Amino acid sequence: MTSVSTAALTNAMRYQQMRMQSDLVKATKESSTGKVADVGLALGGRTAQSVTFSRDLDRLNVIVDSNGLVAARLSSTQTSLSQLSGVAQNFLSSLTSATSGDSSQSLTQSAGKTAIQQLGSILNTSINGEYLFAGTNTDVKPINDFTAAGSPAKAAFDASFVTKFGFTPDDPAAANITAAQMDDFITNDVTPQFMGAGWQANMSNATDQQIVSRIALNETTETSTGANSDGIKKLAMAAAIVTSLMSTNISQAAKDTIVSRTQNMVGEALSGIAQVQSQTGIVQKRVSDASDRMKTQTDLFERHILDLESVDPAEAATRVANLTQQIENSFALTARLQQLSLLNYLT
Numbered sequence: 001m002t003s004v005s006t007a008a009l010t011n012a013m014r015y016q017q018m019r020m021q022s023d024l025v026k027a028t029k030e031s032s033t034g035k036v037a038d039v040g041l042a043l044g045g046r047t048a049q050s051v052t053f054s055r056d057l058d059r060l061n062v063i064v065d066s067n068g069l070v071a072a073r074l075s076s077t078q079t080s081l082s083q084l085s086g087v088a089q090n091f092l093s094s095l096t097s098a099t100s101g102d103s104s105q106s107l108t109q110s111a112g113k114t115a116i117q118q119l120g121s122i123l124n125t126s127i128n129g130e131y132l133f134a135g136t137n138t139d140v141k142p143i144n145d146f147t148a149a150g151s152p153a154k155a156a157f158d159a160s161f162v163t164k165f166g167f168t169p170d171d172p173a174a175a176n177i178t179a180a181q182m183d184d185f186i187t188n189d190v191t192p193q194f195m196g197a198g199w200q201a202n203m204s205n206a207t208d209q210q211i212v213s214r215i216a217l218n219e220t221t222e223t224s225t226g227a228n229s230d231g232i233k234k235l236a237m238a239a240a241i242v243t244s245l246m247s248t249n250i251s252q253a254a255k256d257t258i259v260s261r262t263q264n265m266v267g268e269a270l271s272g273i274a275q276v277q278s279q280t281g282i283v284q285k286r287v288s289d290a291s292d293r294m295k296t297q298t299d300l301f302e303r304h305i306l307d308l309e310s311v312d313p314a315e316a317a318t319r320v321a322n323l324t325q326q327i328e329n330s331f332a333l334t335a336r337l338q339q340l341s342l343l344n345y346l347t
Contacts, residue, residue, distance in 0.1 A: 112242030135207030169248035231272020
């Protein structure tokens with residue numbers, strides 16, 4: 001009597017409804033995603049292959065996303081280097097005008113000051129909160145302002161002049177400085193301040209070590225450019241000399257030497273900046289090529305995963321429709337069974 005009782009029939013229908021509802025959840029998921037709901041159940045022994053493909057796909061996607069940030073940093077670096085090249089070109093034009101006598105000494109001095117201020121502004125460019133030219137020290141401004149009050153680089157320059165000649169550039173005695181003396185001062189006193197240890201002691205906070213990024217599973221490269229390259233140093237040195245000495249009381253012969261020497265420095269600076277631009281361009285190409293290769297790999301992995309885990313969308317949709325209909329019928333039948341009773345039958 002128990003097996004055909006109303007309670008037994010009702011419970012059997014309820015258990016069947018729970019199973020069909022569970023199947024409906026899985027079928028709906030497969031219909032919407034196009035993949036099996038339970039990879040382990042569907043693939044069995046091939047589950048490890050699917051997991052391996054998915055893990056490698058995630059690793060590649062992470063590196064591709066990282067390369068996007070690297071490419072943005074390199075692009076901004078190239079823009080800044082182009083701006084530096086423009087600053088150097090304008091400064092060189094002013095020095096050329098001074099050589100030919102078409103520009104006053106005050107204008108030449110002003111051009112030097114503008115150049116060194118623009119150099120500092122460009123080198124202190126940041127992207128996403130990181131300074132482009134700081135090396136690995138990305139949270140600190142890489143270049144100090146030479147023209148700012150209390151500048152250690154300017155103080156060191158002025159102190160070296162007084163030590164060399166025994167008086168300041170504005171002293172009347174400065175009119176007796178010869179071309180040879182000025183040439184010696186630039187070579188032996190100024191150059192070490194910018195091309196030697198004085199650069200990082202007074203002007204630069206950047207590191208020589210650059211940011212190294214993984215641009216592929218088996219490939220890394222330096223993906224930043226520092227403020228300590230020779231081209232940048234020579235441009236800063238030329239601008240500092242002109243800024244500090246062109247409008248002072250030093251002799252005309254000494255000023256002619258300054259213009260001649262700084263012209264050579266700026267020319268060398270342009271070559272150095274162009275070389276850095278070229279190196280940065282090479283890195284940009286490597287990053288782009290690596291991303292393209294990995295995108296091809298990700299396509300292959302995605303196809304393999306799809307081959308393993310994909311379901312027939314038409315079949316999945318049909319199963320959803322059938323299960324939905326069965327559940328609706330089950331609810332209707334359950335409702336009718338619950339209305340049955342012996343009392344109703346006897347009456």
